[in-house]
Amino acid sequence: MKGVLLVLLVVAGSRGGQALGRGKGGRSTQLPPPPLPEGEHLPPERWFNQTLDHFAPTDNRTWQQRYFLNATFYKPGGPVLLLIGGEGPASPAWMVTAQPVQLAKKLHGYLLQLEHRFYGKSHPTKDASVENLAYLSSEQALADLATFTQAMKQHLGLTANKWIALGGSYPGSLAAWYRLKYPHLVHGAVATSAPILAQLNFKEYLEVVRDSLATVDEGCNVAISRAHRDLRNLLQERKGWSIINKEFRLCTPLDGHNRFDVANLFSVLAGNVEDVVQYNRDNRAFEGVKGTDITIDTVCEIMMNDTMGSYYIRYASLNSLLLDVAGEKCLDHTYSSMVKELKSVAWKEQCRAWLYQTCTEFGFYQTSDALHQPFGYEFPLQFFTGQCQDVFGSRFTEKVIRSGIQRTNTLYGGYDLKVTRVVFPNGAIDPWHALGVTTDLSSGATALFINGTAHCANMYPASPGDPTQLIQAREQILALIQQWLKE
Ligand SMILES: *[C@@H]1O[C@H](CO)[C@@H](O)[C@H](O)[C@H]1NC(C)=O
Numbered sequence: 001m002k003g004v005l006l007v008l009l010v011v012a013g014s015r016g017g018q019a020l021g022r023g024k025g026g027r028s029t030q031l032p033p034p035p036l037p038e039g040e041h042l043p044p045e046r047w048f049n050q051t052l053d054h055f056a057p058t059d060n061r062t063w064q065q066r067y068f069l070n071a072t073f074y075k076p077g078g079p080v081l082l083l084i085g086g087e088g089p090a091s092p093a094w095m096v097t098a099q100p101v102q103l104a105k106k107l108h109g110y111l112l113q114l115e116h117r118f119y120g121k122s123h124p125t126k127d128a129s130v131e132n133l134a135y136l137s138s139e140q141a142l143a144d145l146a147t148f149t150q151a152m153k154q155h156l157g158l159t160a161n162k163w164i165a166l167g168g169s170y171p172g173s174l175a176a177w178y179r180l181k182y183p184h185l186v187h188g189a190v191a192t193s194a195p196i197l198a199q200l201n202f203k204e205y206l207e208v209v210r211d212s213l214a215t216v217d218e219g220c221n222v223a224i225s226r227a228h229r230d231l232r233n234l235l236q237e238r239k240g241w242s243i244i245n246k247e248f249r250l251c252t253p254l255d256g257h258n259r260f261d262v263a264n265l266f267s268v269l270a271g272n273v274e275d276v277v278q279y280n281r282d283n284r285a286f287e288g289v290k291g292t293d294i295t296i297d298t299v300c301e302i303m304m305n306d307t308m309g310s311y312y313i314r315y316a317s318l319n320s321l322l323l324d325v326a327g328e329k330c331l332d333h334t335y336s337s338m339v340k341e342l343k344s345v346a347w348k349e350q351c352r353a354w355l356y357q358t359c360t361e362f363g364f365y366q367t368s369d370a371l372h373q374p375f376g377y378e379f380p381l382q383f384f385t386g387q388c389q390d391v392f393g394s395r396f397t398e399k400v401i402r403s404g405i406q407r408t409n410t411l412y413g414g415y416d417l418k419v420t421r422v423v424f425p426n427g428a429i430d431p432w433h434a435l436g437v438t439t440d441l442s443s444g445a446t447a448l449f450i451n452g453t454a455h456c457a458n459m460y461p462a463s464p465g466d467p468t469q470l471i472q473a474r475e476q477i478l479a480l481i482q483q484w485l486k487e
């Protein structure tokens with residue numbers, strides 16, 4: 001899931017924490033911001049005095065949390081539409097375009113967006129040291145939403161209004177959980193592309209990638225699988241290592257005996273395809289999101305083009321194309337440089353915070369452990385759980401991660417989530433639907449499974465090329481909210 005919307009477009013080729021968006025876009029649940037209509041100006045950032053620790057009555061420390069609002073469409077009596085921030089900077093673009101604005105216009109709603117603690121400019125502590133990250137959790141984030149809702153009701157005179165939560169990806173889960181834990185504050189929720197089951201080994205991710213590629217041509221998976229076979233052969237001898245260095249544009253020479261570097265290389269290369277699939281045809285061409293014209297079709301055209309050379313050469317061409325689009329000269333494949341970057345406690349490192357949440361609450365590791373997928377088996381679960389220890393310290397063992405995940409599912413219920421007035425839109429192409437709600441949980445917790453769309457597609461601005469089922473999904477979401485507002 002790459003936030004509410006987050007675009008982590010960071011830099012280095014290697015991706016830490018896996019669940020996270022890094023490298024050329026990364027694989028967190030993040031939802032990148034929508035394109036901004038021309039001439040539109042953005043609302044200014046605002047600051048809310050927030051409690052640091054909601055669960056320690058004697059701790060009175062506070063910090064400044066960023067939020068945005070747009071009251072242009074509001075008419076007295078209309079709902080408050082609260083967009084929930086996630087694992088990246090909150091973008092004010094969502095306050096002037098896309099689904100929130102479409103809904104606000106039709107419902108005469110008041111738009112608010114609260115940035116998630118520890119992301120963007122919402123810094124509860126001096127830095128992101130392990131001690132300080134103890135204040136980062138979905139429970140604290142939900143309590144932030146509750147405190148914010150209470151205060152804004154008073155401050156903006158919205159006490160009698162009905163509040164509807166919106167979120168995509170991890171914030172989609174927060175939207176559903178907000179309704180679960182604070183039903184007196186939030187009347188309904190649209191939980192888009194929300195993974196609601198925490199799971200250590202998210203090996204199904206690559207299976208959905210495989211299925212999504214197969215919707216173009218099964219030959220595409222065969223070609224990727226052959227490219228991996230080629231790569232494994234090249235790894236056998238030093239001569240092969242230098243071929244990989246050159247063709248895959250590695251920043252530093254490959255040491256084929258370093259299993260961490262090899263794991264990271266395979267994981268990053270799989271990530272090239274994962275990113276394209278997760279965001280296939282999403283309308284997000286603005287604010288630094290480049291290469292949105294690169295789709296599943298592009299990947300398969302390259303992988304299945306016999307005139308472009310052997311399989312690994314085609315895989316290398318895809319890698320080069322993505323490096324060029326990201327404006328990167330070379331691919332940083334070493335495990336040590338990834339860990340070094342993730343260990344930095346400075347605020348610039350968003351991925352560190354999400355990695356922490358995966359290590360303590362969610363897992364979600366997109367491993368190569370599924371048998372029937374074309375990306376090889378070089379990045380198993382241990383490669384990811386090891387990152388928790390290497391980045392945060394030896395206390396963060398697999399046992400600790402497992403108990404954190406169990407705790408999350410105990411807190412929220414996993415698929416036994418008991419909520420009403422929540423809708424769960426998911427896209428069939430999006431790998432994250434594998435941990436989402438794709439059939440109704442109950443009459444009040446309904447699934448909207450959209451054939452052919454990717455991560456959070458329904459949250460982006462409508463475009464003329466939208467498939468009928470996506471247009472219908474948007475209409476169904478609006479109709480459901482309209483119905484909830486009468487209840
Ligand atoms: C935030 O709230 C606390 C406690 O109510 C108060 O002491 C502090 O001055 C406030 N800070 C700001 C910047 O308003």
Ligand SMILES: *[C@@H]1O[C@H](CO)[C@@H](O)[C@H](O)[C@H]1NC(C)=O
Nearest residue numbers: 049056057058059060061062
């Ligand atoms: C916060 O707690 C400390 C220690 O209990 C106390 O000295 C201080 O006055 C409190 N500050 C506020 C704003 O309540």
Ligand SMILES: *[C@@H]1O[C@H](CO)[C@@H](O)[C@H](O)[C@H]1NC(C)=O
Nearest residue numbers: 042043070071072095096097
């Ligand atoms: C609210 O959104 C509308 C539509 O995009 C825009 O014209 C207006 O300037 C926005 N208002 C604020 C305060 O940003």
Ligand SMILES: *[C@@H]1O[C@H](CO)[C@@H](O)[C@H](O)[C@H]1NC(C)=O
Nearest residue numbers: 301302304305306307308309
């Ligand atoms: C295959 O690659 C060649 C050489 O790059 C290119 O000219 C041709 O258009 C490609 N064919 C397809 C079907 O994409």
Ligand SMILES: *[C@@H]1O[C@H](CO)[C@@H](O)[C@H](O)[C@H]1NC(C)=O
Nearest residue numbers: 215428450451452453467469
């Ligand atoms: C989904 O869409 C594809 C192509 O548009 C179509 O072939 C398939 O039958 C659809 N599946 C369902 C369940 O509607």
